[in-house]
Amino acid sequence: xxxxxxxxxxxxxxxxxxxxxxxxxxxxxxxxxxxxxxxxxxxxxxxxxxxxxxxxxxxxxxxxxxxxxxxxxxxxxxxxxxxxxxxxxxxxxxxxxxxxxxxxxxxxxxxxxxxxxxxxxxxxxxxxxxxxxxxxxxxxxxxxxxxxxxxxxxxxxxxxxxxxxxxxxxxxxx
Numbered sequence: 001x002x003x004x005x006x007x008x009x010x011x012x013x014x015x016x017x018x019x020x021x022x023x024x025x026x027x028x029x030x031x032x033x034x035x036x037x038x039x040x041x042x043x044x045x046x047x048x049x050x051x052x053x054x055x056x057x058x059x060x061x062x063x064x065x066x067x068x069x070x071x072x073x074x075x076x077x078x079x080x081x082x083x084x085x086x087x088x089x090x091x092x093x094x095x096x097x098x099x100x101x102x103x104x105x106x107x108x109x110x111x112x113x114x115x116x117x118x119x120x121x122x123x124x125x126x127x128x129x130x131x132x133x134x135x136x137x138x139x140x141x142x143x144x145x146x147x148x149x150x151x152x153x154x155x156x157x158x159x160x161x162x163x164x165x166x167x168x169x170x171x172x173x174x
Contacts, residue, residue: 007174011056018043018060023067032068034122034138036114036145040064042153044110047086048093048103049161049171054086070125081117085110096162103158107150115143 021040025031031038040060046053061082068074088109096102119139123131161167 007052010050010052010174011059014043014046014053014056015058015060015063018057019063022060022064026067030145031064032074034126034141036118036142037149038064038145039149039153041110041114041146041149042157044082044086044089044150045106045154045158045161046171047089048096048106048158049168050174051090052174053171054083054090057086058083070121073121073125077121078118081113082110084117085113088113100162103162104155106158107147107154110150110154111143111146114146115139118142 018040021043022031022038025036025038025040030036043053043060044057047057058079061079062075065071065074065078068078086109089106092102092106092109096106116139119142120135122138122142123134161171
């Protein structure tokens, strides 16, 4: 498989956009912690159209998590959640080609992976209560933030890209 300049450029631009939007969310206290409304998470739907969104999202997540209050751990754990979510979202995008209604489920991998994995991370590092109740509370709050961003911002982006034949084909050719 030959890697092209176009693929690397796309991944780089996506990484920069993800990190920048996360920093912007962080200015309002919404990027890190148990309540997260990372605007950047809406970009996860790009994984439905091209596997080259995966390295862009992952690199952007690493860069964004440099400012996390537990940066070293968040760069590993939070980025792992993003990687798993992006791969699953890409797989859903492939299924979406045969069954268009699956588009409405495309945000679920990102919501669930972040809720479960980042929720556990927050419970371990910031909560001195029993792990399971803390994990449940953090998973609910992280998942709610993810769902809000992905369905309010990500879903319109996905639907627009899917209906815009030229943009969709450009992404799919990467």
